[in-house]
Structures are given as structure tokens and as C-alpha cells.
Amino acid sequence: MQDYLLLIIAAMFVNNIVLILFLGNCPLVGVTSSMESAFGMGAAVVFVTTLAGTACWIVQRFALEPLALEYLQTLVFILIIASLVQFVEIVLQKVAPPLYRTLGIFLPLITTNCMVFGAAILSIKHDYTFLQTLVFCLAAAVGFALVLVFMAGLRERMEVSGRIPAALQGVPITMITAGMMGLSFAGLLGMAH
Amino acid sequence: MAARIVQEFTKGLWKEIAPLRFALGICSALAVSTRVDNALGLGIAVVFVTCMSNVLISLVRNLVPDKVRIAVFISIIATAVVIVELVMQAYFYPLFLVLGIWIPLIVVNCIVLGRAEAFARKNPVALSLADGLGMGLGFTLSLLVIASIREVLGSGSWLGIAVLPDGYPGFGFLLRPPGAFVIFGVLLAAMNVVSKRLEKR
Numbered sequence: 001m002q003d004y005l006l007l008i009i010a011a012m013f014v015n016n017i018v019l020i021l022f023l024g025n026c027p028l029v030g031v032t033s034s035m036e037s038a039f040g041m042g043a044a045v046v047f048v049t050t051l052a053g054t055a056c057w058i059v060q061r062f063a064l065e066p067l068a069l070e071y072l073q074t075l076v077f078i079l080i081i082a083s084l085v086q087f088v089e090i091v092l093q094k095v096a097p098p099l100y101r102t103l104g105i106f107l108p109l110i111t112t113n114c115m116v117f118g119a120a121i122l123s124i125k126h127d128y129t130f131l132q133t134l135v136f137c138l139a140a141a142v143g144f145a146l147v148l149v150f151m152a153g154l155r156e157r158m159e160v161s162g163r164i165p166a167a168l169q170g171v172p173i174t175m176i177t178a179g180m181m182g183l184s185f186a187g188l189l190g191m192a193h
Numbered sequence: 194m195a196a197r198i199v200q201e202f203t204k205g206l207w208k209e210i211a212p213l214r215f216a217l218g219i220c221s222a223l224a225v226s227t228r229v230d231n232a233l234g235l236g237i238a239v240v241f242v243t244c245m246s247n248v249l250i251s252l253v254r255n256l257v258p259d260k261v262r263i264a265v266f267i268s269i270i271a272t273a274v275v276i277v278e279l280v281m282q283a284y285f286y287p288l289f290l291v292l293g294i295w296i297p298l299i300v301v302n303c304i305v306l307g308r309a310e311a312f313a314r315k316n317p318v319a320l321s322l323a324d325g326l327g328m329g330l331g332f333t334l335s336l337l338v339i340a341s342i343r344e345v346l347g348s349g350s351w352l353g354i355a356v357l358p359d360g361y362p363g364f365g366f367l368l369r370p371p372g373a374f375v376i377f378g379v380l381l382a383a384m385n386v387v388s389k390r391l392e393k394r
Contacts, residue, residue: 020370022224026303029216071279074297075271082267111263114220114301121294167385168378171216175378182371 004135011139014191017115018147019182024115028151028178029171031106033159038152042145044103046138048088049116052081053137056120057130077120085111115144150181198323205327211304212335213384218304221295222336223373229352232340234288235295236333238277240326242299243308245273247325250313257314266309267300274300304332342376343367 017023024045031037056077064070089107092100110116119140123133154177158164164173211217218239225231249269257265278296281289289296299305308328313321344350347367349357366372 019374022220022370022373023298025220025223026217029219071275074275074278074300075268077297078267078271078300079264082264108263111267112301112303112306114298117301118294118298121297125294165382167382167389172378172382172385175374175381179371179374179378182369182374186369186371 004132007132007135008139009188009191011136012143012146013185014188016143016147016182016185017119017140018144019178019185021118023118024113024144025178027109027113027148029174030109032148032151032155032174035149035152035156037106038148039145040102041106041109042148044106044110045113045115046141046145047103048081048085048107048110049119049141049144050134050138051088052084052116053120053123054130054134055080055084057123057128057133060124061130073121073124077117081116081120082111115141147178147181151177194319198319201320202323202327205324205329205331206334207331209328210331210335211307211328212332213381216381217307218302218332219377221298221302222332222339223370223377225292225295226336226340226343226373227347227368229337229340229344231288231291232336233333234285235292235299236329236336238281238292238296239299239302239304239332240329241277242270242273242302243305243325243329243332244322245276245325246270246305247308247313247321248318249273250309251316251318251321254314262314263306263310266306266314270305270309271300304328339373339377339380342380343373347372 011017015021018025018028027041027045031041059076059080060070060073064073064076069076085107089100092103092107119137122140123136126132126136128136151174155174158173158177168176205211209215212219212222221235221239225235246266246269250266253265253269274297277299278289281292281296308325312324316324341351344352345356346364348363349355349361364372367376
């Protein structure tokens, strides 16, 4: 039990997937200009990462490894993620139209979001069990969503203040803010690995 | 035609240099830029992938139905990346170990799919190759700039050769992940100022 708690803290904060591992930085710039889109993207990513991470784990353990096809990992994983995203899109559209309206426009973006793919590869690289993979992917994605929401809040405030120098507006100030946020996350180093 | 090829090639190096202008592909740019040699290694890998994927996608551009194009493009890109992965594992093993997950992650580098979608699927092979080469080299160039700043100020060396005096303590912050974000933000701001000055002239 304690192991899982440590895994969650490590994945969510200490090795935060956006600020420390540099995965999924495009949405950090792209969708954080408003709180609403940050929240939508965050929720969509949590959903897809957890599904894709576990699906990739199953394929790796029960198909690629017995057949000695590990070198196809990259190709197979990206196809799993792409088809899964398409599948989720279709299912959501039929089953939960309101949810689809919130998450819909973010789903196609997720295919090329490196954090989904990165989380899947990292769980294989760390030799996680199925349950560990599930927990790791979920926690890492929640960490991603948290950073996105924090960043959107900060950017909305900065927008209102109107005191950002012209040269720093937009992406530059977002990056510098991410660095400051990263420092506070790095302060947790040593709590867990 | 020749002039057009040169134009498509050079736009990737300054006017539309992807990481610095559009913040595309910044994940790997920030992650591997602690040292110049690593940055160079990843840069060369990306150049190969952008060229190969652009050429192949341009070749099949009239055969692929619009609806399934993303899946086809991704498979082509992934194939190119697998080739890079296997070649690096066989001939550049130390570099392969250092770059780690960033090699397979070239698949989801926004620049590669972006060029396929925005350029290679609408243009002939020669132009697509020029575009891929330019964009890939532009990415490498951005990586080299960030890595040079981080390696020189962070550990006092460039490409492993000491350039600052022996007693230099090293600005360790730049070698850590938060330092990468800050230095990238400052670089982008500087680039904004410079290009605004150039435009005024």
C-alpha cells in the first residue's frame, strides 16, 4: 500500500511529467490561455493516458514479448494510441454527448501528445506490473492536468494585470513561469524517487 | 524550380524555425539540451526522420484518402523512427543510452507530423525533401543554441572542452529542468526583440 502511495507522489509531483520530465509541453503553451480549455484538455488526457498506458502494457507483455517483436514497440504503441483516441471519440459521441462537447476538440490533439506515449513507454521501461502501470499512468496524468490548471490560472491573472513587457508576452512568459513552477516541484526531490 | 527549393529549405532556418517561432517540438529540445553533443545527436536523428517522412508522404500523397491520412502519416513516421532507433542502437550505443526515451518520442514530435500535414501532403517530392531538411536543421540549430548556453554557463564547457577558467563553479540551475524552461523563455523574448528590430529596418 505504501509503495503505491509513494508511486503516486513520485509520479504526480516529484517527477512531474510536464515540469521535470518535459513531456507534453505543447499543450502547456497551447491550451493554457483559458481555464476552461486547460480543464477540458486535462480531463481528456487523464482519461486517454490511463487507457492507453494499460492497453500498451497488455500488448507489450502478451503479444510483443512472447513473439520477440520488442523492436516494433514504437510503431505498435503509436497505432494503439491513435486508434484508442479515435475509439474514445466515437464512444463518447454516442454515450455521453455533453462530455463529448467538452472534451471533443481536445481528443485529436492527444494522439500526438508526447505525454500519453511517454507514460506508456516509461511504464515498460520501469518494469511495472499491471497495477503499477495503472497507478503510474493515472497519477502522472493527474499531475499533468494539475500543472495545466495552475498555469491557466496564472496566465489569466497575468493577462488581467497587463504589466507583462511586450517582448515577454505569450510563450516566453509562460516558459519562465513554468520554470518557477518547476522549481517548487523540484523542492520535493528526496521525498520519493 | 531551383529557386523554390532553396526558398523552402531556408525558411526552416530562420523565418519559420519551428521551436523558436512556434514553440513546436520543445519537449525534446528542452530535455536533451544539457550538453551540446547530445543535442547534436538528437538533431541529426530528427533531420533524418523529417526528410524520410516528408519524402515518403509526398510520394503517396495522391494515393491516401483524406479520412485516414493521419493514421497513414503516423505509421510512416513511426517506421522512420524505428529505423533510427535500430541504427543508433547498433552503431551509436552510448548516445542511444543517453537519449533514452527521446528517440522513440520523435514519433510524437509535433514538427514531424506538422510538416507532413502542412507541407508534404500537398507538394512534390523535391520540395518536400527541401522542406524536411530545412525544418530538421532548424530544429537542430535551435537545440544547439539552447544546449550551448546551458553547457557553457552550466558546466563551463562546450562539446566537452573546457572553455571557462578552471575555478568556474558552474551555474547548476541551468542544467536542471526548471533552468531549461527559464533559459528557453529568455531566448524567445530575445528573439522577439531581435526580429522586431529587423522588421523596423
